[in-house]
Amino acid sequence: MDKPIIEIKNPILRIQNLSVSYEKDKYAIADVSVDIKKNLITAIMGPSGCGKSSLIRAMNRMHELYPQIETKGKIFLNEKDISKLSNIELRRKIGMVFQSPNPFPSMSIYDNVIAGYKLNGIRQKKAKRDDIVEKSLKDVALWTEVKDALYKKGNFLSGGQQQRLCIARALAFQPDVILLDEPASALDPVSTSKIENLLVKLKKEYTIVLVTHNMAQAARISDYSMFMYLGELVEYGKTKDLFTNPTDKRTEEYLTGKFG
Amino acid sequence: MKGKFRSAKNRLFKGMVIVFSLVAITPIMLIVFDLFQKGIKQINFSFFTKIAPDTWDAMTALNHGKIIPGGILNGITGTFLMVSVASLIAIPLGLLIGIYLYENAEKRYAGVVRDISDILQGAPSIVLGLIAYFWIVKNITHGFSALAGSASLTIMMLPLIIRSTEETLKMIPISIKEAGLALGVPYHKIILRVLIPTGFSGLTTGILLALSRVLGETAPLMLTALGNPFVNFNIDKPTSAVPLLIWQFYNDPNMVNLIWSSSLFLVILVLTLNLIAKQIAAK
Ligand SMILES: Nc1ncnc2c1ncn2[C@@H]1O[C@H](COP(=O)(O)OP(=O)(O)OP(=O)(O)O)[C@@H](O)[C@H]1O
């Protein structure tokens, strides 16, 4: 990378020369280095196939579940190399929310929220569990809607509610970072705006990395933005600067709707 | 004008569908109806609590215009014994192999296992009986036995359960699995506590259908369990089964009435299992 990428003091996540390839010698993202600032929303934008998911999934080592995927480079969380952490240590600190809502269909709403503890065999007193469930559901503004149906399965919830349930499931671990891969792309505008408001509130406690196709969304809620193109990190900076004064031609073309 | 023509065509088509459905379903209805008529009069308390009568008793009863005494207890217990033992092996093994195939879908070895399973599923049941005969009757129990019968039923159930397990798991979205992984849950726990509960209704349906498939099997049992006029719970002794009894009744002119009641019993049992399976699958 010849262009200086903006400097961030005390980043919570530091990504160094990261490359991901699904097939030999074909890089989905190539040599990406970027730092992510704490307690802010950082958006990752770019046209389809540019490597946004590949980048965000590297941040909690989702790739290593698929042996054919090769990742190179280093990622540090609070200056600790994430490859040195165990799966459970890492994923307690970095939670993930996916594109389409995926609550566990066989579990009640309560069990979905507490699933991270339950499935990992982390024991807790009932009162503590209740607290975690209540706080997480309140954090995603779902508590009043579901508090009388906690022990029912979540399949009666709307798509937007299910997605908020999935965010609550990630929050239950009180992670440092939450990764969201196009969390609202399957939702209607009302649910989308609820999720957006939620994320803005959540950044007080958490660091949020948000992949989005929706430039307006990035402009509305993110503090910093990256623009990726063909596996390359083209531009990174304060969202305002990026939108008003892009330095790279490709960013400008994308933002003005010339492609993507 | 065109609309009228189209609606006429639609109606004609609908009519044809109804007619053909009736044509297909009528024989089945007739058989069930016939079974009921001929079989119901022998179904009483002793039908479930007494062993099969000998031909002499049956003949005497018939000559006096009475219903045949005795029942099919030895068949019911034999079927229960052999299907239970077969299930004990086939259900866990079938689930495990199904999970293995799902997990290793791409591997060559999995392809081989899948092919073998498909071949077994397509093989005539009498051939599977022969396999059990050579393995177990000849070498292990040194004579006809419930164990050999169970073995042949196990081989019949396995491919059905393997396939349904793999297909059920494949239908669960990958994102459900990834949700578990993103919480740091170890892989085996995701299979046990996320995938299996999620696919529960599909898995049970597959098992119930496999059960109803083997409940009525006669051919492989003739070569393995042989039959037994008495109730037997000894795994290495010859044992009866409901379909075996039907076959014996068929070969005895005095027992004709019992054919119908035993068949009625089997049909109802299998239909019930199928209905339960449907009910679960619909969930
Ligand atoms: N499982 C996979 N196997 C092979 N190639 C893949 C796989 N996943 C992604 N790719 C390739 O890697 C590149 C980057 O994909 P990625 O999913 O990271 O893009 P994206 O920016 O998230 O796209 P989208 O906006 O469509 O989600 C693409 O060229 C894609 O074809």
Ligand SMILES: [Mg+2]
């Ligand atoms: Mg993507």
